Amino acid sequence: MKNWLQKSGQKGTIKVYGCPAEEGGSGKVYMVREGLFNDVDVVLHWHPGALNSADAGTSLANKNAKFRFKGIAAHAAASPERGRSALDGVEAMNMMVNMMREHIPQDTRIHYVITKGGDAPNVVPAYAEVYYYARHKDREILQSVWKRIENAAQGAAMGTGTKVEWEVLGGVFNLLPNVALAEVMNNNLTMVGGVNYNEEEKKFAEKISETLGEQKQPIENAGKIKDFKNASETATSGGSTDVGDVSWTVPTVGLSTATWVPGSAAHSWQSTAASGMSIGQKGMAVAAKTLACTLSEINKKAI
Numbered sequence: 001m002k003n004w005l006q007k008s009g010q011k012g013t014i015k016v017y018g019c020p021a022e023e024g025g026s027g028k029v030y031m032v033r034e035g036l037f038n039d040v041d042v043v044l045h046w047h048p049g050a051l052n053s054a055d056a057g058t059s060l061a062n063k064n065a066k067f068r069f070k071g072i073a074a075h076a077a078a079s080p081e082r083g084r085s086a087l088d089g090v091e092a093m094n095m096m097v098n099m100m101r102e103h104i105p106q107d108t109r110i111h112y113v114i115t116k117g118g119d120a121p122n123v124v125p126a127y128a129e130v131y132y133y134a135r136h137k138d139r140e141i142l143q144s145v146w147k148r149i150e151n152a153a154q155g156a157a158m159g160t161g162t163k164v165e166w167e168v169l170g171g172v173f174n175l176l177p178n179v180a181l182a183e184v185m186n187n188n189l190t191m192v193g194g195v196n197y198n199e200e201e202k203k204f205a206e207k208i209s210e211t212l213g214e215q216k217q218p219i220e221n222a223g224k225i226k227d228f229k230n231a232s233e234t235a236t237s238g239g240s241t242d243v244g245d246v247s248w249t250v251p252t253v254g255l256s257t258a259t260w261v262p263g264s265a266a267h268s269w270q271s272t273a274a275s276g277m278s279i280g281q282k283g284m285a286v287a288a289k290t291l292a293c294t295l296s297e298i299n300k301k302a303i
Helices: 002-008 027-033 086-103 139-160 179-192 199-209 219-223 243-247 269-275 278-302
Strands: 043-049 061-070 109-116 127-136 163-172 252-258
Touching (some): 027 163, 027 243, 043 278, 086 127, 139 163, 179 252, 179 278, 219 252, 243 252, 252 278
Antiparallel strands (some): 061 127
């Protein structure tokens, strides 16, 4: 894009942002807060994936925190009555949240991991920690669900004779779709085309595909472009992204390209394996070309 501006004589300013802590840290939220996008006309982004798509879709708003329970240590056999188990607090909270799932909007997502559960079975845990994520496409609904999660934590602490505190580690808005920009991106992605495998890559992809079970798809899908759908037709992505906060500040558009074998899930060893070899590099090249072509078209229309 820089070279095109120089050769064509077109005017424009390109900014490339390094974006730390996308997973869990909500890095772009801080960037938005500091005004880094205040003088930007449009933002383009890209995410690796198992297909090629530039839909005008949205994502789930997200809020996450670590809940830390503190109890009283004691010998679990000799004097259990003297202890108050922090792990009991975590487990009681988890049980209440799991029962709550029946009585919240069904497209809500709640997931957790116990990051600290104690040190030895014969010691009543004095400290335990659970890490929670909650998601919904409507951030107002998300906030109401989150309040109930906090209430569950407080109730669990009361019922187990422990104390609880929590630290919110991150939170992001849902993506705000921009259909006009997405159509431009999709047209350029269609022009660039998808990812075509050579013989070595085909063999690799077939081996990966055999591990995908019911999610297996024809490896030829990597070379196809998903039919464009606007915001009203597109299902909400099951994931969350801190790009969402950017999209509520400045017109934003993104795409996904097939850096993984079709059918592969995100955050899996299959996606990691493909990303680390030429399949991932080809998908990245498709994204780079599409971004450059889209930027040049937007720049021409702006002028």
